[in-house]
C-alpha cells in the first residue's frame with residue numbers, strides 16, 4: 001500500500017471511530033455492576049469529557065457508586081470550551097474525587113484538569129501511568145484499535161467494561177480470552193436491542209442512520225456489544241432448553257465433529273456431544289451450563305477434514321475454482337440449494353455455515 005493510500009485509510013478509520021455512546025445505553029448496562037465499583041478508581045481512557053457520556057455518568061453517580069476516583073483522558077483535545085483553560089490543541093486528562101461542596105454536582109472547581117505532554121493516546125506512557133492507577137477501565141474505545149486496546153488491558157491485568165463489535169470475538173487475539181472465560185459479553189448485548197451512537201454532522205452517510213428532531217445524527221451498529229471481565233448475574237442464568245435432538249433438524253458437519261444448531265434457543269436438551277451455534281450464542285452463554293470447546297472458523301478452527309480445491313457455484317450459477325469451503329463448518333446436502341452459494345467436491349454437494357462456536361452441555365444426560 002502506498003503511503004498516501006495508507007494515510008487515507010487511517011483517516012477513514014479514525015473518522016469511523018468517532019461515534020459516541022448515549023447516556024441511556026451506559027445506564028442500562030452499568031446498573032448490573034454496582035457492587036464492583038465501591039472504593040474503586042475508574043479510568044475512562046478514550047473519553048473527551050465534552051463528548052463522553054461516560055464521564056457524565058461516573059461523575060454524577062460518583063457517590064452512589066462509592067467511587068474512590070474518576071480519571072478521564074481526552075485524546076488530542078482540539079479546544080477546551082468546556083473547562084476553558086485557554087490552552088487549546090493539547091490533550092488533557094481530568095481527575096475527580098467526588099463532590100466537595102455538597103451540591104451533588106461535579107463542579108468545575110472540583111474537577112482537576114491536567115495536561116498530557118503527548119497526545120493522550122491510550123498506548124502512550126502517560127496514559128499507561130494513569131491506567132496503572134486504575135482498578136476498572138470503562139469506555140467505548142476506537143473500534144479500529146480494538147485488538148490492541150484489549151491486549152493492553154489484559155497485559156495490565158485490569159478489570160474492564162467496554163463496548164466493541166460482536167464480530168471481534170472471532171479475532172485471533174480475542175477468541176482465546178472468550179474461549180477460556182477471561183472475557184465475556186455484558187448484559188445489554190446483540191440480540192437484545194440495537195445501540196444507537198451519536199455521530200457528528202460530517203460523519204459519512206451510511207445505512208443504519210437516523211436524525212432526531214434537533215438535527216442530531218445517530219448511527220446504529222447492530223452487532224455492538226459490551227465486553228467485560230466483571231461478573232454479572234445474567235451470565236449465571238440458564239438458557240431454558242426444550243427441543244429434543246433428531247438427526248434431520250441437527251445435521252452433523254462434514255468437517256467438524258459437531259451438529260449444526262442454527263439458533264441458540266434450539267439447542268437440544270438431550271445431545272451430549274459438541275454443537276455448533278452462531279456467535280450470538282455468547283449473549284446467552286452461562287459457563288455453568290455449557291463449555292466452549294472451540295470455534296469453527298479458519299484459521300482458529302481445527303477441522304477434522306480439509307477439502308481439495310472445490311467448485312463454487314454462486315447464487316447466480318457462476319462456477320469457479322476456490323478453497324473457501326475450508327473457511328468454516330460445511331454440511332453435505334442431497335440437493336443443491338436454490339438461490340444460495342454451494343460447493344461441489346468429487347460429485348458431492350456442500351453448503352457452508354457462518355462461523356460457529358463449538359459448545360457442549362456441562363450436564364450429561366444419562
Ligand SMILES: C[S@@+](CC[C@H](N)C(=O)[O-])C[C@H]1O[C@@H](n2cnc3c(N)ncnc32)[C@H](O)[C@@H]1O
Pocket residue numbers: 017018019020021045046047048051052053054075120121122123139140141142143145
Ligand atoms: C467510538 S469513540 C467513543 C467515544 C466515547 N468513549 C464514547 O463512548 O462516547 C472512540 C474515541 O476514542 C478516541 N480515540 C481514537 N484513537 C485514540 C487513541 N489512540 N487513544 C485514545 N483515544 C482515542 C476517539 O477520538 C473517539 O473519541
